Amino acid sequence: MPQIEEGVKKTPLSTVHEEAGGKMVPFAGFYMPVAYRGITEEHRKVRSSVGVFDLSHMGEFRITGSRALDFLQKMTTNDVAKLAVGDVQYSLMCHPEGGIVDDLLVYRLPGEYLLVVNAANIEKDFDWLSSHKPEGVALTDESDQTALIAIQGPRSEAVVAKLTDFDLSKLGYYKAVRAKVSGQEILFSRTGYTGEDGFELYMPPEKAEFFWRKIMEAGRQFDIEPIGLGARDTLRLEMKYMLYGNDIDAATNPIEAGLGWVVKLNKGNFIGRGPIEKMKTEGPKRKLAAFEMLEKSIPRKGCLIYTATQKAGEVTSGTFSPSLEKGVGLGYVPSILSAVGTKLEIDIRGKKSPAAVVPAPFYQKGSHK
Amino acid sequence: MEIKPDLKYTKEHEWIKLDGDTATVGITDFAQGELGDIVFVELPKAGTAVAQMKPFGTIEAVKAVSELFSPISGEIVAANSALESDATVINKDPYGEGWLIKIKVKNPKELDSLLTAEKYKEMVTA
Numbered sequence: 442m443p444q445i446e447e448g449v450k451k452t453p454l455s456t457v458h459e460e461a462g463g464k465m466v467p468f469a470g471f472y473m474p475v476a477y478r479g480i481t482e483e484h485r486k487v488r489s490s491v492g493v494f495d496l497s498h499m500g501e502f503r504i505t506g507s508r509a510l511d512f513l514q515k516m517t518t519n520d521v522a523k524l525a526v527g528d529v530q531y532s533l534m535c536h537p538e539g540g541i542v543d544d545l546l547v548y549r550l551p552g553e554y555l556l557v558v559n560a561a562n563i564e565k566d567f568d569w570l571s572s573h574k575p576e577g578v579a580l581t582d583e584s585d586q587t588a589l590i591a592i593q594g595p596r597s598e599a600v601v602a603k604l605t606d607f608d609l610s611k612l613g614y615y616k617a618v619r620a621k622v623s624g625q626e627i628l629f630s631r632t633g634y635t636g637e638d639g640f641e642l643y644m645p646p647e648k649a650e651f652f653w654r655k656i657m658e659a660g661r662q663f664d665i666e667p668i669g670l671g672a673r674d675t676l677r678l679e680m681k682y683m684l685y686g687n688d689i690d691a692a693t694n695p696i697e698a699g700l701g702w703v704v705k706l707n708k709g710n711f712i713g714r715g716p717i718e719k720m721k722t723e724g725p726k727r728k729l730a731a732f733e734m735l736e737k738s739i740p741r742k743g744c745l746i747y748t749a750t751q752k753a754g755e756v757t758s759g760t761f762s763p764s765l766e767k768g769v770g771l772g773y774v775p776s777i778l779s780a781v782g783t784k785l786e787i788d789i790r791g792k793k794s795p796a797a798v799v800p801a802p803f804y805q806k807g808s809h810k
Numbered sequence: 811m812e813i814k815p816d817l818k819y820t821k822e823h824e825w826i827k828l829d830g831d832t833a834t835v836g837i838t839d840f841a842q843g844e845l846g847d848i849v850f851v852e853l854p855k856a857g858t859a860v861a862q863m864k865p866f867g868t869i870e871a872v873k874a875v876s877e878l879f880s881p882i883s884g885e886i887v888a889a890n891s892a893l894e895s896d897a898t899v900i901n902k903d904p905y906g907e908g909w910l911i912k913i914k915v916k917n918p919k920e921l922d923s924l925l926t927a928e929k930y931k932e933m934v935t936a
Contacts, residue, residue, distance in 0.1 A: 479901075480872045481847040671846070671873050737850055739870055761849045761872050790868070790875070 452497035453588045453646035457653050461667045468670060469560035471498040476669040483672035484763040487635055488804075491594035492668035493656050496641070497649060500563035500584040502570065504554040508577035513554060516573060516712060517547060518695060520705040524549035529615045529630050533695055533703055534569065535713030539720065540691040541698070542569055544683055546632065548617050555628075557589075559685050573712070588649035592656060593639030593676075595808040596663040601629075601640050603659040614810035623655040634673065636680035636807030675760050678769065679804035681731055687742055687758045688729060688771055696720040697773065698729045699801075727754065728779035731801040732787075734768030738794040740787045746772050747786040747793060753778055756787065764804050770796075811934070812839040814905050818881065818921055819930035820863065825905065826881040828918060833882055836909045837869065837900065840934045845871040848897045851878075853889035853911055860884060860913060862920050867910070869900070882920045884913040 449467045452458075458465060463474030474495070476483060486492045504513065513521045519532035528549050534542040543562045548555040558566045567582050574580050592600055598609050607620035609631075617630035625648060633639035644652055657665060674684070681699075683689045689698050695717055696704075706718055734740060740759030747753055759770030770787070778785070781800050786793040817825040823841035827834045842848065852868045860866045860880040867878045889911050893899060900908035925933065 475873070476846055479847050675872065739849060739875070741875075761870075763872070 452495055453649035454495040454497060454590075454653055457650060458495065458667070463667065463669060466670075469498055471560065473498060474667070474669040476671045477667050480669070480671035480675060481763045483666060483668045484675045486664070486666045487594045487637055487668055487672065487676055488764060488807075489595070491592060491596040491600055491660055491663050491665050492672075493653065493660065493665060494591040494593065494668050494673060495649075495653070496589040496591050497587075497646070498560040499589055500556075500558040500560060500566065500582070501587040501589075501643070502556040502558065502567065503581045503583050504556065504570075504578065505552065506578040508575055509554055512573075512575060512578045513547065514709055514711060516570060517545075518704040518711055518713065518717070519547070520708040521547060521549075521554075522708065523705075526551055527617055529617050529632055531615075531703055533689075533700060534566065535695065535711075535717065536691060537712055537716075539694040539713045539716030541685070541689045541693055541695065542566065542691070544685055544689060544700075544703075548628075548630065550617065550619075550628070561686060586645065588644050588646045588652075589641060590644070590649065590652055590656065591633055591639060591641045592660075593633045593635040593668075594637050594663075596660070596665075597637070597639045600656065600660045600663060600665065604655055623652060625652075627652075631810065633809065634682055635676040636682075636802065636804060636809055637676075638808045638810060674758075675763055678758055678760050678771070679762050679764055679802060680807065681771065681801035681803065684758055693729075693773070694720050694725065697725040697727055725776055727773045728776045729757070729771055730774050730779040730783075730798045731771055731803060732769070732785055732796040733765070733799045733803070734770075734787065735795040735797060737768070738787070738789050739768040740770035740772075740789060740794075740796070744770075745788040746774060747788065748778060749784070749786070753785060759787075762803055768794075768796075769803050774798075811843065812905070813927050813931050813934075815927045817905070817927060818924040819927065820879055820881045820924055821933065822863075822877075822879040823934075824879055824881050826921070826924065828915065828921060831915050831918070832887065833884070833913045833915050834909050835881060835911050835913060836904055837878070838930070838934075839904050841876075842901045842904045842908070845869065845874065845876065845901075847872050848900045850897045851893050851900070851910065853893070854886050856886050856888060858886045860886060860911075862923075878910065880911075880913070881924055882913060882915055883917060884915045886911055887914050888912040 754774040
C-alpha cells in the first residue's frame with residue numbers, strides 16, 4: 442500500500458483491489474490499480490476472454506430541464522438531437538478557439554442526459570458546463586454517487602448474460618438500458634475503451650463491491666481477471682482511442698486529431714465551431730499519425746519525432762503493444778508526413794530508432810460490435 | 811519476494827555474485843516486481859569498461875524504463891544474449907537465467923561498499 446497522500450481518494454472497490462493484489466498508485470486523485478498480475482497478461486486476457494475494470498474514478502453529470510438538448514448541442518460537437526432514448530454517443534467539448542476541453546460520452550436516458558467524463562477533468566468540465574448553463578437546465582455532478590465497472594472481452598456478453606434476464610442480443614453497440622442485473626436495477630451500456638465487445642455498468646458506490654463479486658463469480662468459467670489501468674492504456678492505444686492530456690488537449694483541434702467524425706457541422710452552432718470548420722475547409726497543417734517501431738524499441742510520450750532531414754513532431758502516446766509485440770505510438774506530424782508508409786525516426790533517450798506510419802487502429806481483430 | 815543471502819546488492823536493486831575474478835550481475839526480485847513485464851534490455855558489448863555505480867545499460871518494461879548501474883568496476887566479458895528473444899526471463903528467474911552481464915573485476919574490495927542481503931532487505935521492506 443502506498444503512503445496515504447493527502448487528498449487522494451479510494452474508490453468503493455479498494456478492498457477488492459487489495460485482495461486481488463492490485464499495485465495501487467494515485468491517478469487523477471484516486472488510488473487506482475495499475476496492474477494485478479501484470480500488464481501484458483491482463484491485456485491478453487481482455488483480448489482473448491474477459492476482464493473486469495474499476496472505473497469509479499470517472500465523472501458522471503446529470504442534465505435535465507426543458508432546454509437540456511439545446512444546451513448540450515451548444516456545448517458538444519456531436520449531434521445530440523440524433524440520440525433516441527437509450528442511445529450513447531462519443532463526443533467532444535471544445536473551447537471557442539477550437540481546442541478540446543474533454544472527450545466524453547453522452548447518454549440519452551428517459552427525462553435526462555448523462556455525461557461521462559475523464560476523471561482528471563471532472564472539476565474543469567463541471568465548471569465549464571456551469572458557466573454556460575442557461576435557465577431551464579439543471580446540472581448535477583453525480584461522480585461521487587456513481588461507481589462504474591466495465592466488463593470487456595469477447596466473453597463479456599456470456600458473463601453478463603448469467604447475471605441478467607435482459608436479452609443482450611437486443612443491446613447494440615453504443616446503446617444503454619436500465620435493467621435488473623443480479624437482482625438490482627441499474628444502468629448499463631454496450632460501450633468500452635478496449636476495442637472488444639463489452640459493457641459498462643453504473644451503480645451506487647455502496648453496491649460496487651456486490652456487483653464486482655457477482656461478476657467475478659459469473660466470469661470464473663471464462664477465467665475472468667481484474668484488469669488495471671496499465672492494460673487499459675495498452676488496450677486503448679492499440680485501438681488509437683484518444684487519451685485526454687496525451688493525444689488531445691486544449692491545444693489540439695478535433696480535425697488534427699482525426700476526430701472530424703465526432704463533429705457534426707450541420708447540426709447548428711456550438712462552441713468552437715468556427716475554428717473547427719475553418720481547419721476542416723483549409724485542411725489541418727498537422728495530423729495525429731499512428732506509427733510502429735521497425736526495431737525493438739518503445740516510443741514514449743515526449744520523445745521527439747524526426748524524418749531523415751528534420752524534426753517532425755513529438756510522441757503523444759507510446760507503449761509496447763502486447764498484441765503486436767512491437768513498439769507503437771501516436772504523434773502530431775506535418776500533414777504531408779502522416780501518409781501511411783512514411784518513414785520516421787523516434788528519438789528514444791538520445792538514440793534515433795526507425796519507425797513507419799501505419800493505418801489505424803493498430804489492432805484490427807477487436808470483437809466490439 | 812526473494813533476497814538471496816549469499817549475494818551483494820546495490821541501492822539501485824542490482825545483485826552481484828563474485829566467482830574468482832568474474833562477477834555476474836542482475837536485478838533483484840523486488841526490482842523485477844516493481845517494473846512489471848520486462849520487454850527488453852540494452853546491454854553493453856564484451857570489452858566495454860564499466861565503473862562502479864555508473865550506468866551500463868537500460869531495462870525497459872511496458873510502463874517504464876530504468877537505468878542499470880554496475881555494482882563494480884571492470885570489463886564486460888559477456889552479456890546475456892538469451893534475453894534478446896525473451897526478456898521476461900528476468901521476471902521469472904531474476905537470480906538465475908535472468909542474469910544480465912558478466913564482468914572481469916579489477917578491484918574486489920569494491921564489494922565492501924555494497925549492501926549485504928540483510929541491509930538490502932531492510933532497505934526494501936522499510
